[in-house]
Amino acid sequence: MRNMILAAGLLASAVAGAAGNPDADTLVVSQGVARVTLGDVDAYVHRIPETDRKGFVAKPERIETMLRNMLLDKQLADEALKLGLDKDPIVQQQIALATENALSRARMEKFRASLKAPDFSEQAQEDYLANKKKYTIPKRYDVKHILFDIKSRTPDQAAALANETAAKLAKDPSQFDSLVESLSDDQSKKDNHGLIENAASESFVAPFADAARRLENIGDISPPVRTVFGYHILKLVSTAPEQLQPYEKVRESIISRLQAEWMEARIREKIDGLRNETMNPQPEVLATLRERYGKIEEPPAGPAASEPVKQP
Structure with missing residues (x-):
């Protein structure tokens, strides 16, 4: 080995x-x-x-x-x-199909390699100007949180602890950091002391990210928030405003995306062109296929098959 x-x-x-x-x-x-x-x-x-x-x-x-x-x-x-299994007619057909499959892949690789995408510099700038929201970094929210997990306790117990802690913080918000260390079940607190950066991003579960976005002022503390991990209490520690990325920073990624979209469109056109050629099925042969590979049992006729089941 x-x-x-x-x-x-x-x-x-x-x-x-x-x-x-x-x-x-x-x-x-x-x-x-x-x-x-x-x-x-x-x-x-x-x-x-x-x-x-x-x-x-x-x-x-x-x-x-x-x-x-x-x-x-x-x-x-x-x-x-x-x-002598290579002499079996079915095996020979399977070998032929495998050959056709390999040739099909080779043809598409050759076709893809032959495509030369046009210069998308002008279209990239137009895309940037028309879709600035797409290239804007959203407002950033950095929070600290206390987690009461539901692995070591029931959801009701976690909710009760979270509500009790929220009441303490309402009286004395300065306790937040010490309560992170003494109460939070988040194992990463030993390294980050409860800090979650960019907490409103898509990296986090929706209820947590939504709660972060609802915090308006530095120092604001959320009510308990339920997620799949348990109950959280969040405190806003810093923010950064949304920011439009400079065109030069995103130019190459926009061009790469436009080129990839152009290439895929050409490949779809190639495949659709072949698939849309007129088919000439043979109905009398098609009709035999169901029984050719084993007779399909039909459901029994009569009331049991046709009448709806009645509730007792």
């Missing part, structure tokens, strides 16, 4: 740039009669979308699993050939 993982780790760097590798016959691993070459690995990896390949080969355990599966397939294929 250790040798296999080591081989996988060494393979990761080799495969990442293996397109057109002249060493296609170089042996990677063997087992019994099975041999996996760099050419085999190239063919396997090229079935993975290009954007995901580097991530795939970056993890040795994925490569090990891939190599073990390829070895198993080759061993079983060798047994199948010895048994």
